[in-house]
Amino acid sequence: MNQTPITCVIVDDEPLGRAAVREGLKHDSRFQILFECEGGEQAIRCLQKQAADVVFLDIHMPEVDGFEVLEALGDQAPLAVMVTAYDQHALTAFDYFALDYLLKPVDPERFQRSLDKVVRRVEEKRRNGEDPAQGNFMKHLRADGAGGDRLLFKCVDTLLLLEPEQLQWIEAAGNYLKLHSGNQTYLIRETMTGMTERLHGIGFGRVHRSFLVNLKFLREIHPGGAGSEAYVALQDGTKLPLGRTYRDELIRQFEPGN
Structure with a gap:
């Protein structure tokens, strides 16, 4: 046979x-x-x-x-x-x-x-x-709970493990992404689209074509209008631009019933 x-x-x-x-x-x-x-x-x-x-x-x-x-x-x-x-x-x-x-x-x-x-x-x-x-x-990291819920990122010279709550926001930088965690910034080679798909469903949201944020760290949403800029503010005071394409979906996530 x-x-x-x-x-x-x-x-x-x-x-x-x-x-x-x-x-x-x-x-x-x-x-x-x-x-x-x-x-x-x-x-x-x-x-x-x-x-x-x-x-x-x-x-x-x-x-x-x-x-x-x-x-x-x-x-x-x-x-x-x-x-x-x-x-x-x-x-x-x-x-x-x-x-x-x-x-x-x-x-x-x-x-x-x-x-x-x-x-x-x-x-x-x-x-x-x-x-x-x-x-x-x-x-291998996930076997027997070795990795838990941690996220694995390949940096320039090391493999980085972060709990989702340790990752505050992500910024596009040419062919790379900058991961912001506390006072640390890590550079990885990945697309923003790929990262958005990877973090979908675990509390992250796109606020701009160049920015992805952990919604737990979001403090204020400024929709803009009448000449004022649209932006979001994080708990540590960081301000990031809010794109019109992502504004309505971001607000919807915080409405009752969602």
């Missing part, structure tokens, strides 16, 4: 990198390539729409790197085989529970051993209905 193929995705911003992995998979009937992605953002969108068993993932990519892909996918992340030209990220890869770490150009025999490892892990997952070693760092 034929076994269900192992579905896989190839993610690399370089055509030659994708071609090398594709060539290695072409003659192995155990694997089925679902799609190929030219960058991290595309990979996140595609894998959120269609699950896969394994992703062959480059690390160094413009805009969104391989680790940020795994972080963004959270529990949706498939098994990951990192394929990169750099050996200094090996320890970080295994912190993200990567199944394997391959250096370019990948030796065919080494690639075959990696495929065999993927097969063993996927078969184990299918037998048990779960994958005991699968999941990224975020999933």
